[in-house]
Every structure is written in C-alpha cells, then in structure tokens.
Amino acid sequence: QAVSVDFQKQRVHFMDGSCQKYHQLLIATGSHSGFLKVPGADLQNVCTLQTPEDSSKILELATGRNVVLVGASFIEKSQASRLPASARNINGTSLQPGAAAELPAWVLAGYSCFYSSTAWNFLVNTQTSLFQMLQNKGVKFHMKTEVCELKGKDGKVTEAVLANGEKLPADVVVVGIGSIPNSAFLKGTSIARDDKGAILVDLHMQTNIPNVFAAGDVVSFPVALLNGDQSSIHHQQVAEAHGHFAALNMLKKDRDLHTVPFFWTTMYGKSIRYAG
Numbered sequence: 001q002a003v004s005v006d007f008q009k010q011r012v013h014f015m016d017g018s019c020q021k022y023h024q025l026l027i028a029t030g031s032h033s034g035f036l037k038v039p040g041a042d043l044q045n046v047c048t049l050q051t052p053e054d055s056s057k058i059l060e061l062a063t064g065r066n067v068v069l070v071g072a073s074f075i076e077k078s079q080a081s082r083l084p085a086s087a088r089n090i091n092g093t094s095l096q097p098g099a100a101a102e103l104p105a106w107v108l109a110g111y112s113c114f115y116s117s118t119a120w121n122f123l124v125n126t127q128t129s130l131f132q133m134l135q136n137k138g139v140k141f142h143m144k145t146e147v148c149e150l151k152g153k154d155g156k157v158t159e160a161v162l163a164n165g166e167k168l169p170a171d172v173v174v175v176g177i178g179s180i181p182n183s184a185f186l187k188g189t190s191i192a193r194d195d196k197g198a199i200l201v202d203l204h205m206q207t208n209i210p211n212v213f214a215a216g217d218v219v220s221f222p223v224a225l226l227n228g229d230q231s232s233i234h235h236q237q238v239a240e241a242h243g244h245f246a247a248l249n250m251l252k253k254d255r256d257l258h259t260v261p262f263f264w265t266t267m268y269g270k271s272i273r274y275a276g
C-alpha cells in the first residue's frame with residue numbers, strides 16, 4: 001500500500017518501508033464507502049458494502065433477520081434486490097398476500113442521492129419504477145428522513161432511530177451513503193484536491209504536478225455534460241475511460257478525455273441503463 005508520495009524526488013513510499021522511483025505516476029486508488037456519524041454507528045452488524053467479502057458477510061448476516069438499508073442511491077437499491085428472500089419482515093409479521101409475504105421487508109432510510117433529479121423523477125414516477133418494483137417485493141421506504149441513532153444490545157445493533165422519531169427493528173444495518181476518495185496518503189503534498197479529497201485533473205487526466213496523472217473514482221475531472229465543470233463520477237465505465245486517456249497522454253499522444261458516462265445494473269431480472 002502506498003503511504004506517501006514525494007513529488008520533488010519522484011518517489012512513492014510503501015507501507016512495508018520500501019519505495020519506488022517513477023518517471024511518470026498514475027494515481028488510481030479509487031474510493032471507499034462513507035461511514036455513518038451517529039451514536040451507535042460502531043455497533044456490530046453495521047456494515048458497508050465495498051468488497052465481495054462484505055457482500056458475502058451481509059448475505060449471511062441478513063438471512064432471517066431484520067435489515068435496514070441507509071441511503072437511497074442505486075447501490076443500496078441494487079443491494080435490496082440481492083438480499084435473500086428468507087430474511088424476516090421488519091415487523092415480524094407477514095406482508096401483503098402473494099409473493100411479497102415470503103419476501104423480506106427492507107427499509108430504506110435517507111435522502112435520495114440519485115445521480116440526477118431528472119433521472120430520479122423518471123424512475124420514481126413511471127409504472128415500472130424501481131420503487132414500485134422493490135415495494136412489490138416487500139421493501140418499505142422511509143424517504144426525506146435520516147437515521148439519527150443506532151441502538152444496540154450486547155454490542156450488536158437492534159434498532160435504528162429515524163429523525164422523525166420512528167424506530168425500526170434492525171439486526172443488520174447496511175450503510176450506503178456515498179464514497180470518499182482514497183487520497184489521504186497525499187495529505188500535506190502540493191497535489192491539488194477538492195474539499196472532498198478528490199484529485200483535480202484536466203482533460204488529459206493530468207494533475208497540477210508535472211508527470212503525475214490520476215484516474216477513476218479518486219479524481220474530479222472536467223465533465224463535458226456539465227459545461228466543463230469539475231465533478232466526480234463513480235462509475236466503472238468512467239474509470240475505464242479515464243485509464244485509457246491517462247495512458248494515451250502518458251505516452252504523449254495529446255488526447256482530451258471524451259466519453260459519455262454510462263451506467264448499468266440489474267434488479268429482479270430488469271436491466272437498467274443510464275447514459276449522461
């Protein structure tokens with residue numbers, strides 16, 4: 001793991017004490033999940049989803065249990081559609097008759113943090129909206145509120161308390177409230193970052209430091225669809241395009257980033273594609 005970079009001497013220092021000299025450097029360290037900052041957030045069975053191991057752990061913990069998902073973005077909704085059907089209803093009672101009765105009641109609490117309000121409104125208001133699909137499967141949504149406390153017993157989470165006073169039984173809480181660029185190891189250096197820690201790059205994926213490039217979730221870049229304003233877009237396809245253009249420019253090919261952000265996912269057999 002890289003723990004610091006000396007841009008003057010062009011050296012990267014690693015956790016094991018070794019270091020590596022570079023002529024050109026590409027920083028592509030991605031991002032990590034944001035953590036809840038409320039009392040009880042450190043209780044057992046409060047999870048974030050980042051790795052396949054996290055996913056397996058959540059599936060194991062959620063089976064037959066009450067689950068609260070915090071955050072209403074795509075990631076959390078994808079998660080809701082993948083949790084096991086054998087999880088319990090949040091009230092411990094069966095839901096509406098039909099398939100939903102066998103399905104879990106997942107609770108999604110939090111502000112919508114969807115990628116754009118136009119897309120959000122489209123998805124929420126159409127007949128085939130994600131909301132409807134998930135509600136039909138027994139998911140309960142609590143929108144325009146937030147979790148203000150997690151309570152527990154014997155060190156394990158048992159309840160999520162919402163800002164409106166509602167209390168949700170919770171054996172497992174999955175937090176999906178955004179991601180933070182992995183750039184802490186650059187703190188104290190002269191590399192330009194925004195207030196969230198994203199490294200600022202130009203259309204060549206070049207940072208403000210000569211011979212240093214950055215790409216993927218860790219950057220804020222000029223987005224054509226935002227009239228060139230800097231922004232971060234955490235999509236796999238964007239990260240791939242960044243890597244492609246960073247490589248071309250490291251090879252002195254002088255190519256401006258040109259890509260339309262594209263995202264896809266599947267939920268309950270429906271595929272969703274999003275461009276722009």
Ligand SMILES: Cc1cc2nc3c(=O)[nH]c(=O)nc-3n(C[C@H](O)[C@H](O)[C@H](O)COP(=O)(O)OP(=O)(O)OC[C@H]3O[C@@H](n4cnc5c(N)ncnc54)[C@H](O)[C@@H]3O)c2cc1C
Nearest residue numbers: 001002028029030031049050182216217234235236237239
């Ligand atoms: C649960 C989840 C679901 C997602 N689903 C989708 C989806 O359906 N579609 C989509 O388009 N995108 C999705 N994404 C986003 C997508 O995964 C990211 O946008 C993409 O992986 C970013 O690529 P990256 O190369 O910038 O970073 P990453 O893929 O995160 O790779 C960064 C690598 O750098 C390593 N690293 C970090 N710090 C250091 C350090 N100091 N030294 C050395 N190595 C370091 C990390 O361990 C990691 O291996 C999802 C993300 C998550 C978490």
